[in-house]
Amino acid sequence: MSVTERTAAEQQEKRHQRALHIIKRWRLMDDEFMKRCFKDNIPAVACILRIIMEKADLEVVSVQIEDTIPNLSGHGIRMDVHATDAAGTEYDIEVQRADKGAGTKRARFNSSLIDLNSLKKGSDYEALPESYVIFITEKDIWKHGLPRYHINRMIEELQQRFDDGAHIIYVNGEYQGNDDMGRLMHDFRSAKAEDMELALLKETVSRYKNNPEEVAVMCEELEKWSLEERQEGRMEGHREGLQEGRAEGESRLTTLLKVLKAEGRLQDLERAIEDEKAREKLYQEYHME
Numbered sequence: 001m002s003v004t005e006r007t008a009a010e011q012q013e014k015r016h017q018r019a020l021h022i023i024k025r026w027r028l029m030d031d032e033f034m035k036r037c038f039k040d041n042i043p044a045v046a047c048i049l050r051i052i053m054e055k056a057d058l059e060v061v062s063v064q065i066e067d068t069i070p071n072l073s074g075h076g077i078r079m080d081v082h083a084t085d086a087a088g089t090e091y092d093i094e095v096q097r098a099d100k101g102a103g104t105k106r107a108r109f110n111s112s113l114i115d116l117n118s119l120k121k122g123s124d125y126e127a128l129p130e131s132y133v134i135f136i137t138e139k140d141i142w143k144h145g146l147p148r149y150h151i152n153r154m155i156e157e158l159q160q161r162f163d164d165g166a167h168i169i170y171v172n173g174e175y176q177g178n179d180d181m182g183r184l185m186h187d188f189r190s191a192k193a194e195d196m197e198l199a200l201l202k203e204t205v206s207r208y209k210n211n212p213e214e215v216a217v218m219c220e221e222l223e224k225w226s227l228e229e230r231q232e233g234r235m236e237g238h239r240e241g242l243q244e245g246r247a248e249g250e251s252r253l254t255t256l257l258k259v260l261k262a263e264g265r266l267q268d269l270e271r272a273i274e275d276e277k278a279r280e281k282l283y284q285e286y287h288m289e
Helices: 003-025 031-038 043-052 104-118 180-189 199-212 212-239 244-262 267-273 278-283
Strands: 058-073 074-087 090-096 131-137 148-151 166-172
Touching: 003 212, 031 043, 031 058, 031 074, 031 090, 031 199, 043 058, 043 074, 043 090, 043 180, 043 199, 058 104, 058 148, 074 104, 090 104, 104 131, 104 166, 166 180, 180 199, 199 212, 244 267, 244 278
Parallel strands: 090 131, 131 166
Antiparallel strands: 058 074, 074 090, 148 166
């Protein structure tokens, strides 16, 4: 084996080990992994919604991952999980590790576009289905220790619900109660399938964490991130007359930022951009030395 071939093999092995390290850390609270686990997985999504909605008989009939709802006049949305139940109720499930990703205005916007997409041309407004925007947040952003927070419109003077069929629910990812919600959030925080409690979620995560074929597919995709960014960095470096080392450094940073975004670590992503010491610690954490 030539020196060039040996170097290429070593770089490939580094990318592979880095990918394995990321997969080992991934949890359902990481939206990139969550979307993979729930794709075409109606039983797992039904399990989650039955617990969050407190409806043991809720029947999910369709699940779409990263379903895009365009907005012809501006910004559209791409839902992590878009589900519909047997009654026609629509659910937008979003996993957010950063608090600002689950802001009140985003919840309002998502809800409005779901309505806009649901009402067929010529249909009466009363045909609008019930809808729920559900944010599962890593932290208890409302800081009252409750498992879930329901947001509904009110007629203030009457202290009466204004029941327009649009609902927003914030699920507290820090909740640790000894109930179904506590077990659900425990499983969302677990990186190991064997530590999980809900059978459907445990089986799903085990399939992606422990099945060699699934792990190989995820590794290949993650390795491509590093390889593609490295190649792009080199090309850009040559175009601008930059040194190879600088191009490699920029490539490594781009890969780090991509991984942090995939894991929803938006605050760490900002720190990596602005703080060199924080960036170096993150390189070490992800074995990108």
